[in-house]
């Protein structure tokens with residue numbers, strides 16, 4: 001009986017302590033006198049995320065409720081106080097003008113025990129600075145132009161794979177573009193010829209997809225609150241089998257030293273491999289670092305390009321007249337200049353590019369950007385001060401759906417991205433790739449990859465809705481990158 005009583009007291013005391021810690025954490029913004037959204041016990045303002053709601057919907061609701069009232073508000077990611085930036089001038093200050101105050105992103109990485117996390121996204125401070133200086137030149141326009149013939153080759157394999165589909169058949173578009181993007185990555189980032197378009201169940205694809213994990217509240221809590229414990233416990237973001245596979249692949253390729261016989265600008269892999277031999281030890285990359293840079297194409301470039309290409313084809317399928325105009329433009333450009341998908345031709349495909357931008361606006365793959373403050377920052381024209389280690393969220397998908405910036409935001413209207421209309425908007429009104437020193441360094445490459453893929457498909461095929469096409473679209477709330485909930489099927493017809 002006494003034992004039971006003691007157990008009861010202990011449980012009650014533990015529950016009270018937890019209750020007061022949670023209450024104290026969730027009163028952070030109230031204590032600082034900052035406008036904030038009232039949090040719910042334990043979940044803060046993220047209730048339902050990963051289940052009933054997508055994170056982008058939650059951020060959009062907060063943005064719409066508070067925009068115009070203050071340059072930023074306080075909110076809570078579970079118990080963690082976060083700063084939600086609402087004002088576009090403040091967005092510009094954080095990302096560009098005063099970016100020296102906001103150098104870090106604070107995404108968990110554990111390079112010593114999880115080598116694939118030694119990528120730019122998961123690095124901060126001096127490690128990021130060094131990697132950025134070394135890796136950035138690989139993404140220069142000149143190098144990307146040299147890779148266009150390879151992109152065109154992979155795209156023509158995708159084109160051929162559709163020929164086997166019977167006339168008027170429904171095709172899972174997300175599966176098709178996933179195979180294309182996987183083959184682009186294996187060829188250009190890992191230096192091996194991709195075969196996923198010929199045999200969809202390749203080991204490379206299986207390993208690449210194994211990093212995708214469903215939204216897990218407890219994992220997020222753990223990494224947000226105890227990053228040092230996670231490091232001490234050797235926590236890994238990526239499955240050991242995938243790490244072993246990619247490391248082995250990269251080491252094997254480096255060993256074969258194929259790259260030394262090829263023009264170094266033929267692929268990203270060859271450019272990264274060159275850095276293994278750099279005379280300057282600060283610039284020299286280890287095998288693990290090379291594997292991590294190649295892996296960042298999977299981490300950052302696979303789901304994003306899949307999302308944008310899939311939703312672009314979906315929107316065009318729903319607007320046959322617009323699709324016809326895009327197809328005519330592609331054919332006219334390719335007829336005028338018979339150099340295939342070279343830089344000039346891609347540049348001339350204005351309407352296709354506008355459709356891609358409108359897709360990135362309407363279905364923004366990453367709905368927010370993250371920054372941490374490294375020192376006190378006085379918010380211009382206000383009495384507010386941001387403190388070191390404040391976590392900032394910039395809700396780009398919400399900005400992309402702001403009806404003041406984009407009237408009728410749910411309408412797919414590529415005219416919004418004509419040169420004249422783009423110039424009229426605030427420069428921070430369109431940020432699918434971020435901005436400032438931590439922006440997506442692969443933006444130009446990703447655009448080319450998607451334009452070549454879409455251009456090759458639309459030149460000869462037309463897409464239209466079928467019985468299984470979801471109208472309206474349903475997103476998968478478990479995924480961080482905006483993705484359709486199920487297979488997105490469309491009818492495909494040869495033109």
Ligand code: HEM
Pocket residue numbers: 119120121132296297300301302304305308365366369370431432433434435436437438439440441442443445446
């Ligand atoms: C539709 C395609 C893509 C979209 C929408 C996209 C979007 C983004 C966004 C929003 C960020 C964060 C930017 C910021 O915080 O300001 C980012 C960073 C990054 N992206 Fe992309 N991305 C795409 C394709 C790619 C591809 C193909 C790669 C291939 C390497 C890539 C590599 C990276 C890397 C390494 C970073 C981290 C940069 C740093 O912190 O220095 N992305 N991307």
